[in-house]
Amino acid sequence: MIIYGASMSPYVRKVLACAGEKGVELDVRPIGIGDQSPEFRQASPFGKMPALIDGDYHLADSSAIIHYLEAKYPDPALIPADPKLRGKCIWYDEFADTIFAGCGAKMFFNRIVAPIFLKRPGDAQAADAAERDELPKMLAYVESVAPEGDGYLVGDQLTLADIAVAGPFANLMHLKVEIDPGRYPKTAAYTRRILARPSFARWIEREAAFLQKVAA
Ligand SMILES: N[C@@H](CCC(=O)N[C@@H](CS)C(=O)NCC(=O)O)C(=O)O
Known part of the structure; x- marks a missing residue:
């Protein structure tokens, strides 16, 4: 495939x-x-x-x-069968893809994609405005739903919801935007834990190495 x-x-x-x-x-x-x-x-x-x-x-x-x-490949299931859990799982995927990614893209595109990949200046003001005006609302929302301890967003196992919501935090890491653990303690711990899974870590390490190489 x-x-x-x-x-x-x-x-x-x-x-x-x-x-x-x-x-x-x-x-x-x-x-x-x-x-x-x-x-x-x-x-x-x-x-x-x-x-x-x-x-x-x-x-x-x-x-x-x-x-x-x-x-x-139904095993392990990443989209729950239970109607209420499935509905929530799809909501988190949508939130991540449209609302959260919309904000993150303004920062990532203008600070990394445009200058590094497209070899043209990004719109620094648009990136700064997204970080200042939009990102805090996203983080406040994630903080309000992020699980404590070893939990997951939906039900009691990893689902697409966790993968969708935690994934864009890797882009924030690449942008060196710190998630303040004092203000967003659950978000900081939860996203770090999900992104440390091998399914994410192998890609994020390569991305970071690539960005380090082009910056050097
Ligand atoms: N809803 C789509 C969004 C995909 C998307 O916008 N990808 C971006 C990269 S992050 C892209 O290919 N943009 C190029 C373009 O819009 O021409 C999905 O979930 O796959």
Whole structure:
């Protein structure tokens, strides 16, 4: 199964982490934003990563791909069967993909993607405004729902909710935006614990090494 995309994207990282939790090896083909290769474009009609190719089957969008993986490799389940838990799980995935990522993207795109990958200046003011005006609301929300101790967001086991919500915190780490443990103690501990799982850590380490190399 081929996945097109760079793990630095929270959407791509989310798919890679879900596959890792399921023990599914993906053939990851790293691409940059705006990639024009016909194979990628066929799988992702609007040119957004990630995209999946499985034989003659093509699929775009991280959540769609994760639902495909969940149906094809049901163990361990990452999307609960219970109606209430499933509803919550999908809410957290949506929150992460639209509300949280919308804020994070303004920071990550303008401070890292534009200058490093696209070789053009980012909009520093837009990034600063997102950090100042939007991020505190996101962190306050995550703090209000983050589990204590060894818990998870939904039910009593790891689900897509944890993978979706914790994943973008890796981008904040790359941006060197610290989650103040005094103000957001549950969020700081919970996201650190989820991102330390091997399914995330292997990718985040590579991303950090890459960013360190380009900065040097
Ligand atoms: N809803 C999509 C969003 C994917 C997305 O926006 N990916 C970004 C990278 S983080 C992208 O490919 N952007 C390129 C573009 O918009 O042209 C998903 O969950 O996969």
